Amino acid sequence: MTQEDVDKLLTRAIAQARAAKIPVSDRIDPRVRLNQRARTRFGCCVRREGRYTIELSAQLAREGSERAVMQVLCHEVLHTCYGCSNHGPRWRGYAQRMNAAYGYEIQRTDNYDALGIEDDRPVRYYVVCQRCGRRLPRMKRSPLVDHPGRYRCTCGGALRVEPVAGVRAIGYEKGDERT
């Protein structure tokens, strides 16, 4: 999907929100900023001096379906509404309205599977179930990776963390939640 395609979808996302009587800002930059490096989020809504710029992961633009891109753009466009800089009740209410009107599945967070694009971030840890042997790849630290003893596998088994050989320990990284 080209820059022009993505910009057209942004125009459509704004129009759909307005048609659903959602008061999105009329000061949204018509050009989407494609973020080449984003690895932990698919979209972002940046506010500067009363204007909004929507960012989209370049990988999502390249590999994602039109529907996946629309869903992320709509998610971000809703952040331009009054009182919607977070995922509070007002934002969630608008997201539900968009989902009901257009069949989206806009949610607070998204993941590579749901958006149908490949997660090529390096695996740094495996969380391994000691009972059923299930191995969950993890790209970054999380409460689960830091404290596996506090969690259980869906089978009820205890979990253990195996760092992937050759990967340095890493510090804190930002979560997957879109902002």
Ligand SMILES: [Zn+2]
């Ligand atoms: Zn298990």
Ligand SMILES: [Zn+2]
């Ligand atoms: Zn968000």
